[in-house]
Amino acid sequence: MQLILWENERLLNELKRKWFREWLEDRVRRRPYADTIILFGPITGLGRALGPAPKVLQLGTARMNLLNAIQNPTLRRLVEYSYRVGARIGNGSTADAIRFERETGILLSRTGHMQKGREVLSSLEALFRSNKLNSKDAQIVRELIYDLKDALK
Amino acid sequence: MSHEREDSPYLVFGDFGLFLLQALDEDGISTNENWLRPSFQVIDEMLTSADPEVANLIQVGVLEVLADHPEALRLVKINLSGPGQEKFEDWIRSSQQI
Numbered sequence: 001m002q003l004i005l006w007e008n009e010r011l012l013n014e015l016k017r018k019w020f021r022e023w024l025e026d027r028v029r030r031r032p033y034a035d036t037i038i039l040f041g042p043i044t045g046l047g048r049a050l051g052p053a054p055k056v057l058q059l060g061t062a063r064m065n066l067l068n069a070i071q072n073p074t075l076r077r078l079v080e081y082s083y084r085v086g087a088r089i090g091n092g093s094t095a096d097a098i099r100f101e102r103e104t105g106i107l108l109s110r111t112g113h114m115q116k117g118r119e120v121l122s123s124l125e126a127l128f129r130s131n132k133l134n135s136k137d138a139q140i141v142r143e144l145i146y147d148l149k150d151a152l153k
Numbered sequence: 154m155s156h157e158r159e160d161s162p163y164l165v166f167g168d169f170g171l172f173l174l175q176a177l178d179e180d181g182i183s184t185n186e187n188w189l190r191p192s193f194q195v196i197d198e199m200l201t202s203a204d205p206e207v208a209n210l211i212q213v214g215v216l217e218v219l220a221d222h223p224e225a226l227r228l229v230k231i232n233l234s235g236p237g238q239e240k241f242e243d244w245i246r247s248s249q250q251i
Binding site: 077080081084085086108109110111112113115116119120122123 | 161162163164167168170171205206208209212213214217218220221244247248
C-alpha cells in the first residue's frame with residue numbers, strides 16, 4: 001500500500017515538474033533577452049552581465065559561468081551557496097527553487113526556500129551598497145537581485 | 154564569510170556547509186577529527202528537531218550544499234544516530250523524487 005502511495009506521489013510530482021518546466025519556458029518566451037537562457041537557464045538575464053565569453057563557458061551551467069566571471073570572494077561564496085551543481089529544478093538557483101515551490105505547492109525541503117532567498121537577497125543588496133565591487137561583479141549582483149526579487153514577489 | 158548580518162541563519166549555516174564540504178572532500182580526511190564529531194552532532198540534532206524551521210535550516214543550509222557530493226553525504230550519514238539517519242533518508246528520498 002505504502003509503495004503504491006509513493007509511486008502515485010512520484011508520478012504526481014513528475015507531472016508537476018513537467019508543468020513547471022513549461023511554465024518557465026512560457027515566462028521566458030515573454031521576456032526580452034531570451035537568448036541568455038543558453039548561458040544561465042530560464043528567467044535570469046545574467047548573460048548580459050558577462051559580455052562575450054568563450055564558447056566553452058557558454059556551454060556550462062549557470063553556476064559555473066557565474067563563478068568563472070566573478071572576482072569578489074564574498075559574491076563568489078554567495079553564488080556557491082545559491083546555485084546547486086546538479087539541481088534538476090530550473091537553473092539550480094535558489095530563485096528557481098522558490099518559483100517551483102510557489103507554483104507547484106511542492107516544498108523541496110521541510111518548510112521551503114523562501115527564508116534562504118530573503119537572506120541571500122538581503123546580503124546581495126548590502127554587498128551592492130558597499131561599493132566594493134568592480135563593474136562586472138556589480139552588474140551580476142544587480143541581475144541576481146532582480147532574479148530573487150522576481151521569485152519572492 | 155558570505156554575510157555581515159547576525160540575523161541571517163541560512164547564510165551562517167551555508168558557510169558551515171561550504172566549510173564542511175571542503176573538509177569532507179579532502180582525500181584521507183578522518184571522521185574522527187576532533188571538530189568533525191560535534192559538527193555531525195549538530196546536524197543530527199537539527200535534523201531530528203521537532204521544530205520544522207530548525208530541520209529546514211539544516212536541510213537547506215547544509216545538506217543541500219553537500220547534496221551533489223555522494224562521498225560527503227555518505228560520511229555524514231554514517232555518523233548520524235538511528236533517528237538522524239531516518240530523517241536523512243527521508244530528505245534524500247524527497248529531494249531525489251523532485
